[in-house]
Amino acid sequence: MRKPFIGGNWKMNTDGKNAVELAKGVAQGCAGVIDKVDVSVCPPFVYLSAVKQALGSSNIGLGAQNVYFEAKGAFTGEVSCQMLKDVGCKDVLIGHSERRHVIKETDALINKKLIAAIEASLLPIFCVGELLEERKAGKTEQVVKEQIQKGMAGISVEKAKAVTIAYEPVWAIGTGVNATPNQAQEVHLMIRQLIASMYNKDFAAQIRIQYGGSAKPDNAAELMTQPDIDGLLVGGASLKADDFTAIVKAAAPVKK
Numbered sequence: 001m002r003k004p005f006i007g008g009n010w011k012m013n014t015d016g017k018n019a020v021e022l023a024k025g026v027a028q029g030c031a032g033v034i035d036k037v038d039v040s041v042c043p044p045f046v047y048l049s050a051v052k053q054a055l056g057s058s059n060i061g062l063g064a065q066n067v068y069f070e071a072k073g074a075f076t077g078e079v080s081c082q083m084l085k086d087v088g089c090k091d092v093l094i095g096h097s098e099r100r101h102v103i104k105e106t107d108a109l110i111n112k113k114l115i116a117a118i119e120a121s122l123l124p125i126f127c128v129g130e131l132l133e134e135r136k137a138g139k140t141e142q143v144v145k146e147q148i149q150k151g152m153a154g155i156s157v158e159k160a161k162a163v164t165i166a167y168e169p170v171w172a173i174g175t176g177v178n179a180t181p182n183q184a185q186e187v188h189l190m191i192r193q194l195i196a197s198m199y200n201k202d203f204a205a206q207i208r209i210q211y212g213g214s215a216k217p218d219n220a221a222e223l224m225t226q227p228d229i230d231g232l233l234v235g236g237a238s239l240k241a242d243d244f245t246a247i248v249k250a251a252a253p254v255k256k
């Protein structure tokens with residue numbers, strides 16, 4: 001049985017006051033369903049501690065949007081796994097499309113980050129997804145496969161149990177154009193079959209695969225009814241407590 005998992009990726013948004021208010025609103029809004037759905041929010045680094053405090057005993061997880069793979073030292077501007085643990089993080093986004101395409105992170109770097117996060121007992125949300133021109137050229141499967149094979153290289157099945165995969169087609173992120181439930185399901189199924197071939201069928205049946213890209217209150221339920229969509233990674237709509245809570249509630253009844 002895969003428990004639904006909804007993540008809120010706040011990106012480079014909010015300020016200190018607004019981050020705390022948003023966290024409190026999410027904690028309150030999700031109170032009735034938090035036993036049925038795993039929920040995490042990923043604020044900017046500088047607000048992690050304040051958000052942790054605001055979440056209180058709500059059982060809403062705290063996630064970071066990025067991490068560096070080295071443990072400590074002369075890496076100006078970077079943040080280690082241990083630092084994230086220290087401020088109460090459970091999850092960490094790794095390989096988000098904005099980091100791949102804007103910051104130019106490579107699959108090799110993403111692989112090192114995944115390995116370091118798992119070693120530190122963080123739970124990575126490992127993001128993959130194709131660009132519009134790659135989809136148009138019929139390369140979606142090839143691109144996503146390569147990202148997963150390279151990203152998870154050298155990670156054993158035992159270690160891979162820490163990972164949630166987020167399929168986020170780049171053309172759907174922040175555009176208001178979500179992948180249709182069928183388009184998303186097609187890629188999610190392909191990912192699950194790939195995991196079965198890289199690892200084994202049992203693990204493929206267990207691993208959670210989130211969809212991300214313009215997930216909203218009015219499309220969440222339909223996306224979640226797809227057999228291989230186990231959760232959502234929400235950007236824009238995670239910045240309003242009411243919208244994010246509505247998405248979490250839409251996911252609550254869905255068990256796979």
Ligand code: PGA
Nearest residue numbers: 173174213214234235236
């Ligand atoms: P979006 O972002 O919901 O605003 O499309 C999703 C994401 O980037 O994780």
